[in-house]
Amino acid sequence: MTFQWTAVATFLYAEIGVILLLCVPFISPLRWQKIFRIPLWNKIANYWNKAFLTIIVLLIVLFLDAIREVKKYSTAHGTEKAANINPNAYDHIQMKLFRSQRNLYISGFSLFLWLVLRRTVTLITQLAKEMGIQVAMEIQVANTNEAARKYMEENEKLQQALNKKGKCENEQALEEDNKKLRKETEKLKAELKKTSNALSKATNEVTAVKKQSEGLKREYDRLMKEHERLQDLLDEEDDKKDQ
Numbered sequence: 001m002t003f004q005w006t007a008v009a010t011f012l013y014a015e016i017g018v019i020l021l022l023c024v025p026f027i028s029p030l031r032w033q034k035i036f037r038i039p040l041w042n043k044i045a046n047y048w049n050k051a052f053l054t055i056i057v058l059l060i061v062l063f064l065d066a067i068r069e070v071k072k073y074s075t076a077h078g079t080e081k082a083a084n085i086n087p088n089a090y091d092h093i094q095m096k097l098f099r100s101q102r103n104l105y106i107s108g109f110s111l112f113l114w115l116v117l118r119r120t121v122t123l124i125t126q127l128a129k130e131m132g133i134q135v136a137m138e139i140q141v142a143n144t145n146e147a148a149r150k151y152m153e154e155n156e157k158l159q160q161a162l163n164k165k166g167k168c169e170n171e172q173a174l175e176e177d178n179k180k181l182r183k184e185t186e187k188l189k190a191e192l193k194k195t196s197n198a199l200s201k202a203t204n205e206v207t208a209v210k211k212q213s214e215g216l217k218r219e220y221d222r223l224m225k226e227h228e229r230l231q232d233l234l235d236e237e238d239d240k241k242d243q
Contacts, residue, residue: 008062010107015113016224022120025233028080032087033128036121052118059111066107068102098234109223123213130206137199144195148188155181 022032074097158177 003104004062005103006101007105008059008110012106012110015110015117019113019117019220022117022124023220028131029124029128030131032124033132036125048094052114055114056111059107059114063104063107066100066104070097070104071098073097075212105234109227112223114226116216116223120216123209123216125204127209127213128211130202133220134199134202134206137202141192141195141199144192146186148185148192149229151181151185151188155185 021027073093155178159182
């Protein structure tokens with residue numbers, strides 16, 4: 001295997017390792033977001049898009065080159081087989097064909113997993129943001145409930161004070177205070193309803209992102225099984241050649 005294809009194979013194994021690490025269930029998206037916010041990652045993020053596009057271009061070039069090699073040696077393989085030439089030359093062409101097919105699989109899976117990795121990181125980031133919004137909404141709802149409870153308690157105290165005093169000159173002032181408190185209570189209730197609706201919307205968005213992440217994980221598992229099957233076929237062909 002030449003240097004470039006050794007590098008691509010190493011890159012493929014690294015992609016598989018990173019994707020498996022990102023799919024670990026006990027590491028939450030919020031923790032991944034904290035990791036992504038490390039100053040070192042912030043410096044790398046400035047060049048992330050350029051690096052992503054550069055690697056995409058390199059992998060596409062290698063993938064197209066592998067397709068060209070497969071077509072080249074497939075045609076030569078059929079021609080030499082029909083011509084019944086020297087067995088050593090036929091075996092050499094067959095070996096070249098096998099290597100070109102192997103390079104095609106390596107570059108194709110590397111290109112696909114690179115796109116999957118980008119999408120996975122994006123989904124984790126979005127999910128972490130939605131979870132952060134949900135936590136903030138829950139805190140805001142709790143604070144609003146606490147404030148409403150305090151206003152209600154103050155309102156009840158004022159009503160009790162009004163009943164105890166029973167003085168006509170204070171009834172009008174207390175009534176105005178009572179109306180003001182009722183208005184503030186209604187305002188807080190409206191704010192609480194609005195916050196609850198926002199929390200429900202954020203929860204639905206988090207659920208949608210989780211479902212999308214699960215779908216991506218199932219697709220990744222399917223591709224890993226396909227990769228293992230193709231690897232087994234390549235190993236069988238290697239064994240046959242060794243025999």
